[in-house]
Amino acid sequence: xxxxxxxxxxxxxxxxxxxxxxxxxxxxxxxxxxxxxxxxxxxxxxxxxxxxxxxxxxxxxxxxxxxxxxxxxxxxxxxxxxxxxxxxxxxxxxxxxxxxxxxxxxxxxxxxxxxxxxxxxxxxxxxxxxxxxxxxxxxxxxxxxxxxxxxxxxxxxxxxxxxxxxxxxxxxxxxxxxxxxxxxxxxxxxxxxxxxxxxxxxxxxxxxxxxxxxxxxxxxxxxxxxx
Amino acid sequence: xxxxxxxxxxxxxxxxxxxxxxxxxxxxxxxxxxxxxxxxxxxxxxxxxxxxxxxxxxxxxxxxxxxxxxxxxxxxxxxxxxxxxxxxxxxxxxxxxxxxxxxxxxxxxxxxxxxxxxxxxxxxxxxxxxxxxxxxxxxxxxxxxxxxxxxxxxxxxxxxxxxxxxxxxxxxxxxxxxxxxxxxxxxxxxxxxxxxxxxxxxxxxxxxxxxxxxxxxxxxxxxxxxxxxxxxxxxxxxxxxxxxxxxxxxxxxxxxxxxxxxxxxxxxxxxxxxxxxxxxxxxxxxxxxxxxxxxxxxxxxxxxxxxxxxxxxxxxxxxxxxxxxxxxxxxxxxxxxxxxxxxxxxxxxxxxxxxxxxxxxxxxxxxxxxxxxxxxxxxxxxxxxxxxxxxxxxxxxxxxxxxxxxxxxxxxxxxxxxxxxxxxxxxxxxxxxxxxxxxxxxxxxxxxxxxxxxxxxxxxxxxxxxxxxxxxxxxxxxxxxxxxxxxxxxxxxxxxxxxxxxxxxxxxxxxxxxxxxxxxxxxxxxxxxxxxxxxxxxxxxxxxxxxxxxxxxxxxxxxxxxxxxxxxxxxxxxxxxxxxxxxxxxx
Numbered sequence: 001x002x003x004x005x006x007x008x009x010x011x012x013x014x015x016x017x018x019x020x021x022x023x024x025x026x027x028x029x030x031x032x033x034x035x036x037x038x039x040x041x042x043x044x045x046x047x048x049x050x051x052x053x054x055x056x057x058x059x060x061x062x063x064x065x066x067x068x069x070x071x072x073x074x075x076x077x078x079x080x081x082x083x084x085x086x087x088x089x090x091x092x093x094x095x096x097x098x099x100x101x102x103x104x105x106x107x108x109x110x111x112x113x114x115x116x117x118x119x120x121x122x123x124x125x126x127x128x129x130x131x132x133x134x135x136x137x138x139x140x141x142x143x144x145x146x147x148x149x150x151x152x153x154x155x156x157x158x159x160x161x162x163x164x165x166x167x168x169x170x171x172x173x174x175x176x177x178x179x180x181x182x183x184x185x186x187x188x189x190x191x192x193x194x195x196x197x198x199x200x201x202x203x204x205x206x207x208x209x210x211x212x213x214x215x216x217x218x219x220x221x222x223x224x225x226x227x
Numbered sequence: 228x229x230x231x232x233x234x235x236x237x238x239x240x241x242x243x244x245x246x247x248x249x250x251x252x253x254x255x256x257x258x259x260x261x262x263x264x265x266x267x268x269x270x271x272x273x274x275x276x277x278x279x280x281x282x283x284x285x286x287x288x289x290x291x292x293x294x295x296x297x298x299x300x301x302x303x304x305x306x307x308x309x310x311x312x313x314x315x316x317x318x319x320x321x322x323x324x325x326x327x328x329x330x331x332x333x334x335x336x337x338x339x340x341x342x343x344x345x346x347x348x349x350x351x352x353x354x355x356x357x358x359x360x361x362x363x364x365x366x367x368x369x370x371x372x373x374x375x376x377x378x379x380x381x382x383x384x385x386x387x388x389x390x391x392x393x394x395x396x397x398x399x400x401x402x403x404x405x406x407x408x409x410x411x412x413x414x415x416x417x418x419x420x421x422x423x424x425x426x427x428x429x430x431x432x433x434x435x436x437x438x439x440x441x442x443x444x445x446x447x448x449x450x451x452x453x454x455x456x457x458x459x460x461x462x463x464x465x466x467x468x469x470x471x472x473x474x475x476x477x478x479x480x481x482x483x484x485x486x487x488x489x490x491x492x493x494x495x496x497x498x499x500x501x502x503x504x505x506x507x508x509x510x511x512x513x514x515x516x517x518x519x520x521x522x523x524x525x526x527x528x529x530x531x532x533x534x535x536x537x538x539x540x541x542x543x544x545x546x547x548x549x550x551x552x553x554x555x556x557x558x559x560x561x562x563x564x565x566x567x568x569x570x571x572x573x574x575x576x577x578x579x580x581x582x583x584x585x586x587x588x589x590x591x592x593x594x595x596x597x598x599x600x601x602x603x604x605x606x607x608x609x610x611x612x613x614x615x616x617x618x619x620x621x622x623x624x625x626x627x628x629x630x631x632x633x634x635x636x637x638x639x640x641x642x643x644x645x646x647x648x649x650x651x652x653x654x655x656x657x658x659x660x661x662x663x664x665x666x667x668x669x670x671x672x673x674x675x676x677x678x679x680x681x682x683x684x685x686x687x688x689x690x691x692x693x694x695x696x697x698x699x700x701x702x703x704x705x706x707x708x709x710x711x712x713x714x715x716x717x718x719x720x721x722x723x724x725x726x727x728x729x730x731x732x733x734x735x736x737x738x739x740x741x742x743x744x745x746x747x748x749x750x751x752x753x754x755x756x757x758x759x760x761x762x763x764x765x766x767x768x769x770x771x772x773x774x775x776x777x778x779x780x781x782x783x784x785x786x787x788x789x790x791x792x793x794x795x796x797x798x799x800x801x802x803x804x805x806x807x808x809x810x811x812x813x814x
Contacts, residue, residue: 030301031258037250040509042519045560058345069585070265070341077265081343137273140280141262141289143311191302193310196344199259204345206252211340214506215560216584219340224581226618 005172008179009099016186023190024198031202045215054212057219058204067219080124087121088153090114091160095182098166098175105166118161125154149192156181237362238315242298244361248354249299256346257295260285266348269341271587272331275608284338287327288348291355321364328355329366330601333593334466335553340584357468365467368597372463376476381459383427393430394453397438401445405661410445412437415487416452421526422489423453424460424480424504426497426629433629439656440495443527446661447535451493457483460494461629462503465554466594470511477508481516492520496650498552498628499592502559522561524627527655528568538658539785543573547654548621550579550635551586552628565627568651572658577621587612589626591634609638616644623647625654662782662790680705682799685729687717687743688761689736693784697730697761700788701795714738718746721753728799731778733762744778757802759795761786 043050057067065071065078094114097104105111128150132138159178168175189195211217234242249257262285267273272282280286289311296303296312303312315321336349359365360373375384391414398412413419421444429436444451457479464473484492494501505520530536549569555561562583569576579586590609595601616624616639624635624646635648684706688694691712698708709724711717714737721729733740740760747753760781780798782790 031251031254034249034251034254037252038510040513040515041506042516044505046563049560061345062343068341068343069581070269071343073268074265135264137267137280137283137286138262138264141264141283141285143262144308145306145310146262148309191306193261196259196261199255200344202251203255203259203347206255207339207345207347210252211560214558216340216557219584220563222583224585226580 001168002172005168005176005179008176008183012183013095013099013179013186016183020186020190024195027190027195027198031199036206039210039213041213043213043215046220049212049215049217051209051212054210054217055205055208057217058208058211059201061204066221069224072224080127083117083120084124084128085121087118087124087157087160090117091121091157091182094118094160094164095179098163098179102166105164111164114164115161118157118164122154122157122161125150125157129154143193145192149188149194152181152185152188153194156185234314234316235318235321237318237321237364240362241315241321241358242294244358245295245354246299248357249295252347253351253354254299256348256351257292258300259344260288260292260342260346261344263343266338266342266346269338270332271335271337271590271611272604272608275610282331284332284348287332288346288351290324290327291351318364321359321362324355325359325364325366328352328359329369329594329598330604333553333588333590333595335588335592336557337553337585337588340557353465353468355468356466357470360467360469366598366600368599369463369467369594372594372597373467373469373472376459376463377472380457380479381427382461382463383431385427385430387456390430390458391455393434394437397434397441401438401441405445407445409448410442412441413452415455418488418490419450419452420490421449421451421493422484422487422491423451423493423495423523424458424500425453425495426461426500427459428461428629428633429495433632436495436650436652439652440523442656442659442661443530443536443652446659447530449530449535452487452489454480454483454487460504461497461500462508463594464511465499465503465507466597473503473507474511474513477504478512478514480504481508481512481514484518489518491518493523493526494520495523496627496652497630498554499630501561501627502554506559522555522564522627524561524564524568524651527651528564528571531568531571536655537660537662537787537790538572538655539660539787540570540572540574540658541785542658543654544575545623546575546577546621547573547623547625547649548577548579548616548619549582550589550616550624550626550631551583552626552631553586553588553592555627556584556586561627565625565651568655569625572651572654573625577619579615579619581615587615589628589631589634590638591630596630596633596637606638606641609634609641613638613642613644616646617642621646623649625649625651627651660783660785660787660790662787662794678705679796679799682728683707683709683724683726684795685709685711685717685720685724685726685756687711687714687720687729687735687740688732689713689734690732693732697786697791700791704792714740714743717743721747721756722750725753726756728757728759728779728795728802730759730761730795733760755806757798759798761791 061067071078132142159174159181162174163178208217266284270284276282293311293313294315296310297307297314302310332352334349334353339347339349372382376382394412394414401410425437460480462473462476464476494504501522509516531538549565551562590605590612595605626632632648639646679701684701686694686697686708689712694710701708709720709726711720714735731740731743744758747756757779760778761784763784780794782794
């Protein structure tokens with residue numbers, strides 16, 4: 001392993017992680033400095049709908065595609081979402097496995113699983129880029145950050161895919177690119193839409209709390225189309 | 228780039244005031260959008276305008292988000308172009324924003340519940356409306372209605388004398404119809420169990436909903452009242468985004484209930500009124516309300532469940548469907564109770580799809596009915612609702628919201644659907660089975676008639692099925708029943724059999740019930756027979772009760788077994804006692 005690759009896998013990553021943590025902390029403090037609205041009303045709605053249940057339901061929403069019309073009626077989009085985010089988790093995990101637990105990658109089935117997931121995420125990334133460019137609704141709502149973040153992740157998936165075997169037989173360029181991209185990704189994330197996962201628990205917490213208090217969440221699932 | 232100096236006064240104020248409106252929930256929604264596009268098809272405006280992507284909720288939200296990012300989020304300050312952050316500079320930009328937040332969104336919240344991130348666009352769209360209103364940028368209708376609500380106390384500018392006149396007129400009608408001094412609309416009564424608040428639209432355009440509600444309270448023997456002032460439970464603050472107006476209107480009503488020492492506030496059927504008064508009002512007014520508040524839908528359902536009112540669903544046989552008001556269903560969780568109630572008072576309920584919290588807006592929500600400049604746009608977007616209504620195959624659409632009544636009526640007319648719009652209160656009132664009180668004074672004390680053994684009762688009605696039904700009830704309780712199917716035979720049978728009492732239909736072949744009754748009461752031999760009118764045409768009652776000697780009792784069809792027996796036993800008891808008193812006097 002070259003010194004540059006070693007630096008990229010360790011020092012660069014650690015510095016990027018510290019930077020991300022600092023920016024995230026700042027971002028969280030910024031969000032928390034806004035006062036939380038208070039709901040004075042007495043609860044409404046069906047029995048069993050409470051703020052706590054509303055919050056749990058709201059958080060679990062991500063795993064319940066049937067709970068929203070938008071995901072229920074677009075199963076292909078939901079599957080893409082799952083694959084894409086599993087790919088993100090796998091690619092992030094890989095950035096820790098390679099420098100800190102490379103022996104795990106001697107396990108061939110794990111390598112195959114990671115490659116399938118990350119490869120799938122790459123394909124979804126490509127599909128998403130195409131959708132964002134060709135769909136007029138997506139075009140009108142997209143910012144440069146939306147395009148760039150998606151492109152960044154898709155390219156990152158490609159190099160993560162190549163890096164899964166952690167092999168330098170054909171050179172180090174793919175690993176080097178993967179780790180440099182990971183470091184860039186860590187630094188860039190807090191400034192971009194990719195940081196949405198930081199906000200997700202907050203937005204869904206407050207929406208769930210309000211909707212639970214008002215008896216809307218958990219939504220009572222009944223047929224929503226004539227059977 | 229423009230400097231602060233070149234920014235209009237109004238734009239500057241909007242930016243400054245935004246900072247005061249931001250809370251954690253709103254900021255979360257402003258920063259969390261990932262532009263995934265999943266909300267797009269949740270919006271009826273998008274579905275009705277597939278060629279215009281500017282109706283997409285995420286796009287509309289970005290028009291607010293962009294100046295939030297520019298001024299309150301450092302990502303937008305550092306890299307504005309990169310995240311589409313942009314400030315506001317001109318009054319024209321405010322007008323453009325007005326067109327979006329008032330004219331392209333009804334704040335129905337359907338996109339909010341379909342957003343995977345939990346972005347509540349409707350909430351910050353309302354905030355943006357409030358910011359524009361604060362600098363005087365709003366549709367004219369919003370300005371007029373808000374002014375009325377600020378200055379006159381209700382959003383339709385109904386004057387106190389008109390409101391009181393209407394209630395008194397309705398009260399007199401109710402009393403006349405039911406010939407019961409208790410059948411009134413009590414105004415400003417202290418210590419009532421229920422204080423009933425209404426929508427000014429009811430006074431101005433739909434007083435039937437008030438009289439129907441009064442009838443239901445009367446039938447339930449409720450201790451209720453209506454305030455003489457501060458009675459408007461609607462709140463234009465919800466639509467205009469003006470929290471000050473919202474708080475003032477809500478607190479006026481809360482204070483009034485406290486002044487009357489009312490135990491509960493019941494809110495008539497109105498989606499935004501219910502949400503504003505029941506849910507948002509305490510927040511806007513920063514007041515912890517110490518009495519319970521409920522929708523009249525829940526009140527009516529409770530009366531039925533508690534046996535305080537009886538209903539007969541066979542009185543509402545026309546196929547009905549139910550439209551969920553967005554404010555009720557998506558913001559207050561009120562969607563099962565109306566269905567439960569509908570199934571109790573209607574015999575043919577057809578579900579609408581999608582429904583409950585996934586239902587589409589009536590397209591008149593968010594104050595859209597008062598913004599005439601957007602009417603063509605509203606009616607175009609109403610195509611989605613029209614298709615939804617048509618697919619139900621129902622003839623009547625029921626809704627628990629006055630705004631929806633207007634919105635639906637308008638779109639039904641526009642799309643020529645030929646449907647009627649009504650509210651639950653109308654259907655419940657129509658299905659009410661009220662057991663009328665016996666007409667003779669009831670101060671007499673007598674042992675109740677335990678059963679009807681030994682009594683001979685003449686049942687006169689031209690409907691054989693009805694005669695069979697009544698006879699079976701009376702015979703099961705020991706009475707001997709004699710039957711007559713027209714007016715002439717009723718007189719003949721009465722003369723021949725001398726029954727202890729008779730039931731009499733008003734409309735019969737030959738001599739009508741009125742003629743039979745007059746004949747009987749003029750005949751010295753037959754005038755002692757108590758007559759109990761049972762009619763399916765209560766509007767004819769006046770013909771018989773305006774006479775010098777009224778009948779001893781009456782009931783409206785359809786009747787119930789319990790109601791019939793109660794009234795007949797009561798009538799016989801009183802008659803028996805009166806005869807005893809008369810006989811004592813003679814001896």
